[in-house]
Amino acid sequence: MIRVSKLGFIGLSAVDRDGMAEYYSRIMGLAKQEETPDGLYFSCGPEHHAVGLRFGSEPGMEHIGLELAGDGSLAEAQKALAAAGVPSEIRSDTVPGIAECLRLADPDGATIYLYRQAEPSAKAYSGNGGVAPTKLGHVAYFVENAKRSERFFTENLGFRWADWVEDVFLFMRCNADHHTLNFLQSAKRGMFHFAFELRDFSHVEQTCDLLARENIPLIWGPGRHGAGHNIFIYHHDPDGNIVEYFAELDRMSDESLGYYDPKPYHEDSPQRPKVWPHHPLSGNKWGVRPPDGFGAINLARKTA
Numbered sequence: 578m579i580r581v582s583k584l585g586f587i588g589l590s591a592v593d594r595d596g597m598a599e600y601y602s603r604i605m606g607l608a609k610q611e612e613t614p615d616g617l618y619f620s621c622g623p624e625h626h627a628v629g630l631r632f633g634s635e636p637g638m639e640h641i642g643l644e645l646a647g648d649g650s651l652a653e654a655q656k657a658l659a660a661a662g663v664p665s666e667i668r669s670d671t672v673p674g675i676a677e678c679l680r681l682a683d684p685d686g687a688t689i690y691l692y693r694q695a696e697p698s699a700k701a702y703s704g705n706g707g708v709a710p711t712k713l714g715h716v717a718y719f720v721e722n723a724k725r726s727e728r729f730f731t732e733n734l735g736f737r738w739a740d741w742v743e744d745v746f747l748f749m750r751c752n753a754d755h756h757t758l759n760f761l762q763s764a765k766r767g768m769f770h771f772a773f774e775l776r777d778f779s780h781v782e783q784t785c786d787l788l789a790r791e792n793i794p795l796i797w798g799p800g801r802h803g804a805g806h807n808i809f810i811y812h813h814d815p816d817g818n819i820v821e822y823f824a825e826l827d828r829m830s831d832e833s834l835g836y837y838d839p840k841p842y843h844e845d846s847p848q849r850p851k852v853w854p855h856h857p858l859s860g861n862k863w864g865v866r867p868p869d870g871f872g873a874i875n876l877a878r879k880t881a
């Protein structure tokens with residue numbers, strides 16, 4: 578079976594071209610890596626880009642890019658997917674910085690590009706300050722049936738479940754980080770939010786002050802999530818996408834142990850993947866609830 582080792586990039590359809598370019602370069606502090614007639618690409622680390630903006634008329638997520646572990650050919654990966662009944666196609670030069678990738682759709686129609694090698698970034702950060710997160714950490718999107726998403730990503734792409742909130746909010750990991758993808762069962766469709774890692778709590782504080790200077794209000798946080806135990810803040814980018822900055826996300830450094838690296842704020846000792854109750858304190862251990870409508874979990878069970 579093929580196995581995903583990390584989240585590499587997210588592709589967004591960008592409506593407010595100038596505002597989005599300004600936000601991701603000057604405010605987030607990412608370096609513009611490439612400009613095409615219809616888009617802009619920003620790096621956040623050693624690879625070509627973490628955020629791709631393609632100018633469009635509707636905002637939101639266009640695709641996610643997942644790097645494959647190992648060094649086999651994409652044709653072999655395609656064969657393995659086909660054997661499991663998952664159609665895919667090999668594409669060349671579809672995504673800037675990725676010479677060859679495998680395009681497929683998840684059960685909700687989300688576009689996924691699998692790749693083995695991204696071009697290096699010429700420059701990881703703008704050099705002009707800004708938030709300067711350490712990496713693109715995770716993407717969360719709405720799905721019709723979270724159990725179905727779990728099966729798809731476990732059986733075909735080597736993900737493991739990290740935590741559930743009841744059976745409607747699923748966190749999945751593909752490496753030591755607690756989650757790389759989140760699936761929120763909802764009547765909504767599309768992206769819920771995407772998230773960038775900050776160094777520590779003082780970096781979160783600096784980021785709150787930086788956003789305040791830019792007149793960008795927080796919509797939730799700072800707080801500490803239950804599942805994943807990360808410190809979080811959420812705000813909107815100029816297109817209205819929900820962007821999370823986080824720190825102190827749980828990590829399972831040794832997969833064979835089966836529990837997250839112990840922390841004093843854990844409820845369990847040791848803290849293993851588990852099913853959390855749908856309760857405000859699972860969302861924020863510090864007790865402040867999200868604004869109305871945030872997330873919009875659909876508690877109607879879909880266990881088929």
Ligand SMILES: [Fe+2]
Nearest residue numbers: 715717772821
């Ligand atoms: Fe998140």
